[in-house]
Amino acid sequence: MNSIYTIKEALLKLEHFCAYQERCHGEVVSKLYSLKMTADEIDTIVVQLIEHNFLNETRFACSFARGKHRMKSWGKIRITNELKARQISSTNITLALKEISIEEYESTFENLAERCWDSIPEKNILKKRKKFCDYLLRRGYESHFVYDKAKELEQK
Template structure:
């Protein structure tokens, strides 16, 4: 299998790829495979990217967690699952979650749940409750928080 470019050209492409936005090792390796690099070339390029600080798994995990929480309003469960899918170590996952303050997490949860509850136009209370819980759980929030909140919102509605 002939490589699309030389290892030096691949390194330059990957430096740009990593400088554009934080990347995890899996994304970088996939990109290198798409450039038809050999396993040895991939290993040496990844080592070089880490040495030059273009590739940093801890930095990736932290920016990923904060971005997904602030922009997409994901809960911790969803963030953890997405990071695990990218083969991020549990140490880095814990560091990333520590970057989200408890106050910010609760505030985001409150805003999201209120907006969701107000947005569901369902006369059947059971169906409304199910739609609400499914949506918030899919966003990755802890079930005990979701069920406490739904009780609170139902009590306010009465």
């Protein structure tokens, strides 16, 4: 037995880890590997965390989507890609994106776009437009929103 912790100790440690903030399965498994747990022990602990509702992929996805949209103003594309990178199922990703109301999404996009456009000091309108579009696309907003908004702001 090469683990530093017993299953009971590791389970307790991971319960605190999951209670502190929502976690995805990948984060929990890598934390357990860092605690030098064996694959069988990891499986046992993950099952227990799920049974006791410390680990819930749907809850994680919804909380992640809400938080990244509200705090970091990420768009749906970026949120989707980040959740996919964490091996979250497409069903859970769809549910998570429903957590963001259309009104809230559009209002966040409008505010971010206005702020971004006003903050770019570029005189050349083509360069300004490129910087504006690149920024919002990187943030994960849909291209048709971004390009329509760029046209609208150029007219001002």
